[in-house]
Amino acid sequence: GEDQFRIRSYRNASRVISGMSESISRMADDQEKLKKLPGIGESMAEKIIEIAETGKLRQLEELKKEVPQSLLEVLRLDQMGPQRTKMLHDALNIQSIDDLEKAAREGEIEKLEGFGKKTSAKILKEIEKFKKEDRPDRFLLGEVDELISSLLDHLEKKVDQMTIAGSYRRRKETVGDIDILATAEDPGQTMEHFVSLEETREVLSKGESRSSVVLNSGLQVDLRIVKKRSWGAALLYFTGSKAHSIVLRQIAREKQYKLNEYGIFRGKKRLASKTEKAMYEKLGLHYIEPELREDRGEFKASRKNRLPRLITLEDIRGDLHSHTDATDGRHSLEEMVEAARKKGYEYCAISDHSRRVAMARGLDEKRLAAQVEQIDELNRDMKGFRILKSIEVDILEDGSLDLSDEILKELDLVVCSVHYHRNLSRSKQTSRILRAMENPCFNILAHPTGRIIQERRVYEIDLEKIMKEAADRGCFLEINAAPDRLDLNDEHIRMARELGLRLSISTDAHALDHLNNMRYGVDQARRGWLEKEDVINTRPWSELKKLLQRK
Missing domain, CATH: 3.30.460.10 (Beta Polymerase, domain 2)
Structure with a gap:
């Protein structure tokens, strides 16, 4: 709603700053130097300094409160400019892309003056394209x-x-x-x-x-x-995050230091720069792993020497979710097992789909029983490795499991998941999963929110309630390591840790090379502050077996 001159001035300032070789943090130390740049006056310089020092602009944060983030996503559609978006918001209370799609399909948009059937159809086509192809520059x-x-x-x-x-x-x-x-x-x-x-x-x-x-x-x-003597400073500076870096600069300022990509200085004297460890120590902090640098409590933990000893890939003893060509996998059971053994694992769970996933030729009781016999036979000749009998069984709409308890009791573990009826209300979806957990055969909830990154949103659930119930019942949630899922996300993983819920990290492998995705699951776990003890498949089978026995 601002005038075009003011909009243009912000754009010009942005263009000038982005074209500078000197970092904004260094320029922000000298307001007079900033004001000498073309198009940067006193008011604009003050805003630039505010962003550099706090990572935010108070004026922008106030505006964000007035406009929901979901409405800003509507503006990313080719057919939707600011004026058109405002008209639909005012007339039909459009708050999101989903609202827009619903209004278009129900014929509400075409009734409005200045729109019509053709425009409504174009909007629908653009929404379909957005949901299929949207990649927000990442x-x-x-x-x-x-x-x-x-x-x-x-x-x-x-x-x-x-x-x-x-x-x-x-x-x-x-x-x-x-x-x-x-x-x-x-x-x-x-x-x-x-x-x-x-x-x-x-x-x-x-x-x-x-x-x-x-x-x-x-x-x-x-x-x-960069110069070798500035290696640690540059690495710390360019690793970020922005929020983490802002706090570091605040700490430096409190100590009368200056911190930038070249080091920590008191006046012109360089105090630290060669290593990140030296940089942190000079600021009175223990070294903080890169995955934790998001200003989510790492500074307090560092000062108290209570940073987590993060899980590593070497801690993983086996994979608890993989598929074979019996359903929608690409390789045989024997091939998947041999690939897992070559990774140095002690065990691997074969968890093909159940019959509800018809498009994947999911297993019924009879076919699963045959697979159980096959695994038992292979295990008899196996030394130093165990194939775990499992299934990825569908949670049906009413919360029951897709296969009978009789066959599920024959397995070493049962991985449960939602593949259909994703559009239930939050309360119904939550109740559905909680009812499934009441089954004593239930062990692990796979890809708990159902998301596919940049392609499919999470389904609506009360995840905290599900986590609390899982912890009480002796169930676990999965960190799905597939790079397009990474489900749970890092914040949900942190929540699980704080609730005392242990997790599994599994690849959901459908091919041999998918087993290599375990490292992405470990990365995600590290971002969620997990230690070795927080993950169930860091244990030998003798210990894991006890954990899988329901309370």
Whole structure:
């Protein structure tokens, strides 16, 4: 609702700041220098400093309270500009894309002046496209690993040391772009080598200390060459998160220090810069792992020396959710087992779908019984490894399980999940899962919220209530390690830990290489502050077996 001149001034200021090679944190230390930049007056300089110091702009936060986030998503549709969105919000109380879709399908939009059937149809088409293809400029963490592997190989021989910083290093489930930090004897030659990569679609910039390219995939990659003496400071600075960095700067300021990507300084004297550990220590903190750097309590824990000893991939003793070609997997039971053994596991659960998932040729009682016999036979000749008899059984709409208790009791563990009737109300969906937990055969709730990142939203449930009930009943929830699921998310994992609920980390593997996704589940667990003891499949089978015996 602001005038166009003011909108243009904000855009110009943004363009000026983004084009500066000097970091905004350093510029914010000198208001007079900021005001000398084109288009930056006193008022704009004050706002820039406020953002740099707090990570927020009070004026923007106030506006966010007036406009729901779900309504801002509507603006991302090609057919919906600010005026059209406001008209529909005022006339039909449109608050989200789902509201918009419902109104279009029920013919409400076409009745409004200035819209009509054609516009309504275009909006529906755009919504379908959005839900199918929407990728808000971020890539799945698993995708990024594939996209940059050849780039890292390309760079390796030209640098002394190299680390990817940013959200990638913090192991966030999605990544916007890649920030590579490196030291090199010949920065110029290194930069020439960097921009010559075959997969490069566009070179955005090339300089002695920083270059930026866009790969054919659309992923932007920045390379920064830093001095060895500033390695730790640069790594800390560019790893983030923004919220974590703001607190670090506040702590430094309280100690009369100055903190930036070059180190910690008192006046011109450099106090620390070579390692992140030294940087934290100078600020009176114990080292904080990258996955915890989100300003969610890590500073308080660090000061009290109570940071968690985060779980590692090496702690995992087995996978509790995998599929074979008996249903929708790509490989045989024997092949999946052999792949799990090669990973050094002690056990692996074969948990094919139950009959309700007809499109996956889910197992009925008879076929499951045959698989149980097959596993028993294989286990007789197995040394140092155990195949766990399992099933991913569907939770039906009424909360009952898809297969009889008689066959489920023959299994080592039962993985339960929701695949159908995702659109139930919050109370009904919650009651459905709680009723399923009443069955003594229920062990693990798989992919608990049903989301697929950037493609399918969570179904409505009272997750805290489900977690409390699971903890009371001796059930567990899964961290599904598939890169497009990572379900539970990091905040839900933290909630489970605080409620005393232990979790499993499983790959839901449908192919041999999917077993490698365990590392993404561990990444997610680390972001949720989990330790080895918080995860059930860090235990040997003798201990895990006892945990799976219901209270």
